[in-house]
Structures are given as C-alpha cells and as structure tokens.
Amino acid sequence: MIRSFAVLLAALLIAGCGSSNEPASARDEHGHEQDGERGNEHDHGNGHEVGHDDGAEEGREGRTTIAAAVAQSMGVATGQAGPATLKETLSLSGVIQADPARVSRVRARFPGVVREVAVQPWSTVKRGAVLAQVQSNESLQNYSIAAPIGGVLVEHRAQVGEATAEEALFTIVDLSKVWAELDVFQTDLARISEQQPVQILDLDGRELADGHLSRIAPLAVHGSQSVRARVVIDNAKRDLRPGQFVTANVTVAETKVPLAVRREALQRYRDSDVVFEQIGDTYEVRKLELGRADADHVEVLEGLRQGARYVTGNSYLIKADIEKAGAGHDH
Incomplete structure (x- = not known):
C-alpha cells in the first residue's frame, strides 16, 4: 500500500515538471519569432518608403510646367x-571726330558789311541755303552767302552791322559720317589690322554703331605712345557727336564651335551651370559642362543636345518657379 502511493506520487511529479517546461519553451520560441517578424516588417517598411520618396523626388525636382x-x-x-x-575682342577707348572733308568754313567773298543773318546757331541747313546778306564795300550791292554743303551750323560769328573779315562767318559740319579715333597701345598693336570688325559703345556699354578699322596711323602719339586707329561710321541718325568719348570692341579672332548657348540663358542651380530646356509646356533643368566663351555665347561640351530649345530670355523666372516647386515638395 505504501509502495503503491510512492509510485503514484513520483508519476505526478514527473508529469508536472514536463508540463511547466514545455509552455516556457514555447513562449520563448514564439516570442523570438514575433520579434523577428516585427524586425523584418520594420526593415521592409523603411526600405519601401525610402525607395518611394527617392523616386518621387527625382521625378518632381528640376522641372516645371507653364502654359504657353x-x-x-x-x-x-x-x-x-x-x-x-x-x-575674341580687344577693348579700346577713343573719341568721335568729324571727317575733315565734311567740314566747311564759310567766309564772305568780298569785303563788306553784314546786313542780314538768315540762320540760327546749331540749326541744320541744306546745301545752297542762304546764310546771310552782305553789302559789298565796292559796289554797295548786297550779295548772298550760301551754304556750300548741307549739315549742322556749329559756329556762327556773323553779326548784323559788322564788317566782314578774313575769319569764317559760319562753320558747317556734315555729320552723316563721322570717325571714331581709337587709341592702340604698343602691347596690343600686333593684334590690330585694317578691316577688323569694330563695335562702338558709349561709356555705359550701350551699342552705338558697327564698323571696320579703315586706317592705322603710321606715327605714335608722343605723350601716350599710342597709335590711332580709325573707324568710319555711318551716322545718319546723328547718334554720335564729335568730341564724344566712346569705347570699342575690336574683333581680333573668331572661333567656330559646334554647340553653344547664349550667355544670358545660363543660371546657377545647385552649384551647377544650367539652362532650361523647353519640351512642350514643360521646362527641365539641363546641367552643362561649358567650354570657351565670348560676350554673347558659351560653348557647351556636355549636357544639351543639338537643336534643343532652351530658355534665353527671363530664364531666372523659370529657375524661381522650379525652386519654389522643389521647396514645396521638400515640405
């Protein structure tokens, strides 16, 4: 009897130990699997979100759409x-001068007294126009003084009642053509030759006229040791005035390049030189590798295809719109 009770008690103890160990093991194992599942889900979720954001950002940035x-x-x-x-240009300074062949100093043909003056200073006269009436000392008859050329009356010395003398009564200048006399220093003289194209500018950089070097003086100016180079300029609109200071860009060399954009089209975008290519109503950033340049164009080595249509005027507005759109997407 006692032995049977001891056997039964031992069996119960063994069963109890096995039952308590199994759930703990199961819980540990299950808990480990849940942690692993959570870790995998978290990693996958981050990976998916990063990939989605990068792709969307890449598609959104660097472009904008504006209706035509x-x-x-x-x-x-x-x-x-x-x-x-x-x-390749050389910048020179100079001054506008009248062509001496287009200047006329008008004198009285016979000594006499000025009886009438028909013109005012700075007025424009035509060839043959009457400038004054003079009474001859010998015949006491009046005779007319006529303009030998057409132009502007830049000097007027005739006074009614005064006797004529050897001095000119009037000076007329034909300003339809003028000279730009440019100073070329010894260091630049070897780069200058006749017939080179010249662009004439005012002191604020505004273009006034175009021409070519027509003459290079054989003598140097003593004080400055410069050499005068002359440009004959068509001045039909009277924009250039003798005595006016100007600058000149002389083209001393020309180089053809296969692909270039206008200088004013370039903008800085994220530390790169860019232009904005137009594709329909969409404008897209094109990062460029640039080469040689002049005042108007810049050579493109990489980043833009031949024949692409790009923004040349008010490109800063396109840049501002793209940056605004990018800032909104970042937010």
Whole structure:
C-alpha cells in the first residue's frame, strides 16, 4: 500500500515538471519569432518608403510646367542650341571726330558789311541755303552767302552791322559720317589690322554703331605712345557727336564651335551651370559642362543636345518657379 502511493506520487511529479517546461519553451520560441517578424516588417517598411520618396523626388525636382500663354505673358523667350562663332575682342577707348572733308568754313567773298543773318546757331541747313546778306564795300550791292554743303551750323560769328573779315562767318559740319579715333597701345598693336570688325559703345556699354578699322596711323602719339586707329561710321541718325568719348570692341579672332548657348540663358542651380530646356509646356533643368566663351555665347561640351530649345530670355523666372516647386515638395 505504501509502495503503491510512492509510485503514484513520483508519476505526478514527473508529469508536472514536463508540463511547466514545455509552455516556457514555447513562449520563448514564439516570442523570438514575433520579434523577428516585427524586425523584418520594420526593415521592409523603411526600405519601401525610402525607395518611394527617392523616386518621387527625382521625378518632381528640376522641372516645371507653364502654359504657353502664361510663359508669353512672363516674357519667357526661347532659342535653339546650335553652332556659334565665338569672337575674341580687344577693348579700346577713343573719341568721335568729324571727317575733315565734311567740314566747311564759310567766309564772305568780298569785303563788306553784314546786313542780314538768315540762320540760327546749331540749326541744320541744306546745301545752297542762304546764310546771310552782305553789302559789298565796292559796289554797295548786297550779295548772298550760301551754304556750300548741307549739315549742322556749329559756329556762327556773323553779326548784323559788322564788317566782314578774313575769319569764317559760319562753320558747317556734315555729320552723316563721322570717325571714331581709337587709341592702340604698343602691347596690343600686333593684334590690330585694317578691316577688323569694330563695335562702338558709349561709356555705359550701350551699342552705338558697327564698323571696320579703315586706317592705322603710321606715327605714335608722343605723350601716350599710342597709335590711332580709325573707324568710319555711318551716322545718319546723328547718334554720335564729335568730341564724344566712346569705347570699342575690336574683333581680333573668331572661333567656330559646334554647340553653344547664349550667355544670358545660363543660371546657377545647385552649384551647377544650367539652362532650361523647353519640351512642350514643360521646362527641365539641363546641367552643362561649358567650354570657351565670348560676350554673347558659351560653348557647351556636355549636357544639351543639338537643336534643343532652351530658355534665353527671363530664364531666372523659370529657375524661381522650379525652386519654389522643389521647396514645396521638400515640405
């Protein structure tokens, strides 16, 4: 009897130990699996979100869409990328002078007294126009003094009642053509030759006229040791005045490049030189590798295809719109 009770008690103890160990093991194992599942889900979720954000950001940035009518109202202008001729220029200073062959100093033909003056200082006269009436001392008859050329009356010395003398009564200058006399210093003289193209500018950089070097003086100016180079300029609109200081850009060399964009089209975007290519109503950033340049164009080595249409005027407005759109997406 006692032995049977001991056997039963031992069996119960063994069963109890096995029952308590199994759930603990199961819980540990299950808990480990749950942690692993959570870790995998978390990693997958982050990976998916990063990939989605990068792709969306790449598609959104660097472009904007503007309707054609709106772009026109903004003053956005475009041009086509293609070949260009880059010009190497030399900047010179100079002054506008009258052509001596177009200056007339008018004197009285016979000694006498001025009886009438028909013109005013700074007035424009035509060839043959009457300038004054003079009474001859010998015949006491009046005779007319006529303008030998057409032009501007820049000097007027005739006074009614005064006797004529050897001095000129009037000076007329024909300003339809003038000279730009440019100073070329010894260091630049070897780069200068006749017939080179010249662009004449005022002191504020505004273009006034175009021409070519027509003469280079054989003598140097003693004080400055410069040499005068002359440009004959058509001045039909009278924009240039004798005595006016000007600057000149002389083209001393030309180089053709296969692909270039206009200098004013370039903008800085994220530390790169860019232009904005137009594709329909969409404008996209094109990062460029640039080469040689002149005052108007910059050579493109990489980043833009031949014939691409890009923004040339008010490109800063396109840049601002793209940056605004990018800032909104970042937010």
